[in-house]
Amino acid sequence: MKNDKGKVALVTGGTGSLGRAIALKLTERAGRVGIHYFHDRKEALAIKEKIEGWGTEASVFKADLSSPAGAKRLMQMVKEKWGGVDILVNNFGPFLEQPWEKTSAEDWLYLFQSNVLASFELIKAVVPGMKARKWGRIINIGFHRAGQIVAFPNIMPYAAAKTSLLLLTRTAALTLSRYGITVNMVSPGLIEGGWLPRLVDSSSSAPMGKAEDVAEAVNFLASEEASAISGTNLIVAGTWKL
Template sequence: MIEPDLDGRTVLVTGSAKGLGRAFTLACAGRGADVAVHYHTSEADAREVADRARERGADATTVRGDVTDPAEVERLFDGVERDLGSIDVLVNNVGTFAPVHWEEMAFEEWKRVLETNLDGTYLCSKRALPAMREGEYGRIVNVGYASSEKGMVNPKNAPYFMAKSSVLMFTRMLAADTQNDGVTVNAVSPYVVENSAEFPDELPRGRPASYEDVIQALFTFLEEDSDYISGTNVEVDGGWLPEDV
């Protein structure tokens, strides 16, 4: 596995109390980073992740906030900066998934899926950038979804696919806008991951992606020598090609 040296770096992964966000955070802690464990409602889980990170030698803090609320985003970033210093690496991992046909989905649920996936990525990136630009170093990695840049859409969970496609457009725009600032902006887009709520009947290579598979892609972007890789999306899907794209 690629093993970037993150000693002295501060990492914030949104939605890091459970699942893939938790795995990202602990992997970064194991590579020398200080980590902020973000949660919205899962406080006990976040504290457990912070304890595990400290066991790996990291300084760690927990921060609560709704990433769709500008005021709460400001508070959670203030908390990280107070406890750990400026954020060097931001992983925008939060994103609600609602497998419901669009006609049966309540408007509030529709909005929530769009807001957590897209608005949260926008708000956190915007808040992180000034310090990254000032320090002439930053890594932003957005979590997408495999094949969403191919125009994939499905009546079941339509706002999720729409939001993830927009996240990739945002990634490319932000990469272009930060190309002279020492900041890179990229995306990692898995298909089915080991913690997914349900698996399709057939999976590429006969299995879901492991956390380690997705971490491998993340770490590629965090390597010190990867400063010319920006605006890129890596699909971690085992070669999956859906029939409807």
Template sequence: MPLIIEKTLKGQRALVTGGSSGIGAAVARALAEAGTRVAINYLSDAEDAQKLVDEIQAGGGEAFAVQADVSREEEVKLMFELAIKRWGSLDILIANAGIQLDSAFTEMTLAQWDKVLAVNLTGQFLCAREAVKEFLRRGLIPELSSAMGKIICMSSVHDIIPWAGHVNYAASKGAVLMFMKSLAQEVAHQRIRVNAISPGAIRTPINRSAWETPEAERELLKLIPYERIGEPMDIGHAAVWLASDASDYVIGTTLYVDGGMTLYPGFREGG
């Protein structure tokens, strides 16, 4: 899908966690195309992160890569310090980093439970906390944005759709839903906008087995009323809109970018 994005975020500065691949990389590309300087966070894949930085810079944008484990407080603080030192401040946080450690419930270990919650939920808390602190320190810059700062929590349709065999993941995303709403309620009066994006089935390497073969794709499409698998840039475009002044009155909202997956397509013929 080609990038067709106006420079709606020109001059703004963003941090995308988990930004070296998949949805995070698409969001970073879309933000850069919209005129944003982008800090691309990664955990271990320095090569892919640098390739994305090079790609953005080759297209006339500005980006740099920064390593951090979002579940570790000191690493998150250092990541924000580096980004703020480089660009003076931040205007947008895309809290995208997340993992799956799948298991039947009776076989799920405490380590699997703790790790998924640590990255998918605590990681969002730590990053959002540092972002809000920076927005309040810096204050409103009307020529850049109507809001003092924007936070987009990357969630999943499994914040409302149960998912057997993935109890830790679904629980973490359900918690992100209420985390986002509660934070939005707390900081909206300070002109900080907090929202979420919940992707459905997106064509990324992490779920390759669900779409790689024609048979697998046919089964997956039964869950998608729009009858196509989402592309990473579908999420990128949504993130640009949510970060822009075009959505300035959108507060505490989850945008489901899922081709209708949350419409429970099984009830189209039955129920």
């Protein structure tokens, strides 16, 4: 697909293996790609350099998305740089693995702020511009079990947060469809280099996916060809747990 030089893409959590793959892949959709980071500026700059080497404009943005103020600050910086966002990928989402009875209220608040409320604030910030342009793509990165009401003894706050993000995804999709804006979730399963393989039996016969597999799904949902797809949770998990 052709790169649309006029479009701006923003990827939060852009320095992890998944965020990096998504940012690189979206150079096929946008002429300007924003890479959000909080700690790893060196990696953010390396991704920026790679993207620019392909002839696409890129910029890095530092923000702490564990607070509403951080999310608002991120959008302020992006708007000052490029005026708005056409493709928003909410990939930032910290993970916590520990027995549920050892989690604290602070753990719950941190995971919900980072996984749900940051996305909520960013979506609210980009929607006015998308409405004005009558076009927008919002893709939230979920969890392959999001929406399933089953027990998660060691990742309960994270699973609950991603299920809430799915509800946000579908609600936003329903209310924004009239403006040419699609809102979807892409939910990874077993990904090489990710956190999930630590939680599963090493004898599992299901092959692990790659970050690039998820990036392909995101890239498709950001396309014109996906204009009729909204409110969907696209699970990229192969046959694991079927």
